[in-house]
Amino acid sequence: MSARSGSEHAFVMPSDCPECGSLLRQMSDGDVDLRCPNSRSCPAQLRERLYYLGSRAALDIDVLGYEAAQALLVDGLLTDESELFSLTLQDLTSSAFFTKKDGSLSAIAERFIAALEDAKSRPLWRVIVALSIRHVGPTAAQALATRFGSLEKISTASVVELADVDGVGSIIAESVVEWFEEEWHRNIVKKWAIAGVLMEQGEEELLPQTLAGMSIVVTGSLAHFNRDEATAAIVARGGKASGSVSKKTAYVVVGEAPGSKYDKAIELGVPVLDEAGFERLLTEEK
Numbered sequence: 001m002s003a004r005s006g007s008e009h010a011f012v013m014p015s016d017c018p019e020c021g022s023l024l025r026q027m028s029d030g031d032v033d034l035r036c037p038n039s040r041s042c043p044a045q046l047r048e049r050l051y052y053l054g055s056r057a058a059l060d061i062d063v064l065g066y067e068a069a070q071a072l073l074v075d076g077l078l079t080d081e082s083e084l085f086s087l088t089l090q091d092l093t094s095s096a097f098f099t100k101k102d103g104s105l106s107a108i109a110e111r112f113i114a115a116l117e118d119a120k121s122r123p124l125w126r127v128i129v130a131l132s133i134r135h136v137g138p139t140a141a142q143a144l145a146t147r148f149g150s151l152e153k154i155s156t157a158s159v160v161e162l163a164d165v166d167g168v169g170s171i172i173a174e175s176v177v178e179w180f181e182e183e184w185h186r187n188i189v190k191k192w193a194i195a196g197v198l199m200e201q202g203e204e205e206l207l208p209q210t211l212a213g214m215s216i217v218v219t220g221s222l223a224h225f226n227r228d229e230a231t232a233a234i235v236a237r238g239g240k241a242s243g244s245v246s247k248k249t250a251y252v253v254v255g256e257a258p259g260s261k262y263d264k265a266i267e268l269g270v271p272v273l274d275e276a277g278f279e280r281l282l283t284e285e286k
Contacts, residue, residue: 211239
């Protein structure tokens with residue numbers, strides 16, 4: 001209060017997207033938040049999707065951070081993510097981000113193209129996460145990949161069939177069906193498939209399912225995992241990453257500033273692991 005000067009004014013919710021000017025609106029009945037509906041070409045949404053699909057939570061593409069995503073769009077190398085895996089070294093010569101002062105390609109250009117090639121063989125569930133389907137994180141993506149085995153089968157499944165998958169439910173199922181109803185979304189999948197991105201789950205993708213049947217809660221900040229990465233590590237080994245602690249919880253992984261979930265674990269007598277213990281759990285053989 002003491003920092004106020006008297007010139008303050010009440011916050012007014014914007015009515016238009018500050019990036020593309022589209023009229024903001026609720027995206028679904030019952031939504032409280034307002035969103036930009038121009039998901040296909042809003043620069044801010046495109047930038048964030050590119051950044052996310054390159055993150056370790058999704059396809060883990062070296063170089064594809066925030067600055068690279070911005071450069072790819074501003075320099076006209078991409079109109080949307082469907083074209084990502086068609087990029088070549090020649091394409092990158094027109095971007096200052098990927099070239100040296102003399103105009104020749106920099107080392108990060110070669111690293112980026114190599115990383116795109118590596119990303120094509122990522123497990124199916126990571127490809128699903130990279131599509132940025134609303135509500136679909138690593139847990140749901142792993143469940144969908146395991147049940148259906150391919151993006152083609154997921155794309156043609158009904159809401160009822162999708163909702164029947166453990167860890168999915170009706171809200172996620174409806175979101176998946178709605179996503180595939182958009183032609184430009186289907187075009188992303190089509191172009192990625194043509195470029196060689198893995199669209200089916202192979203036997204070799206599965207890690208030893210050492211956490212099968214376990215419900216694990218992660219709370220607080222970890223040094224070597226963000227929340228999506230911790231979730232991905234759990235579900236890749238057959239476990240369930242839960243958001244709440246109960247007597248059925250196998251472990252609670254505690255980082256810095258854990259909050260009430262840690263207190264609940266102590267109250268219920270649920271085993272608690274620090275980050276080192278979590279890492280050991282991930283590497284243990286059953």
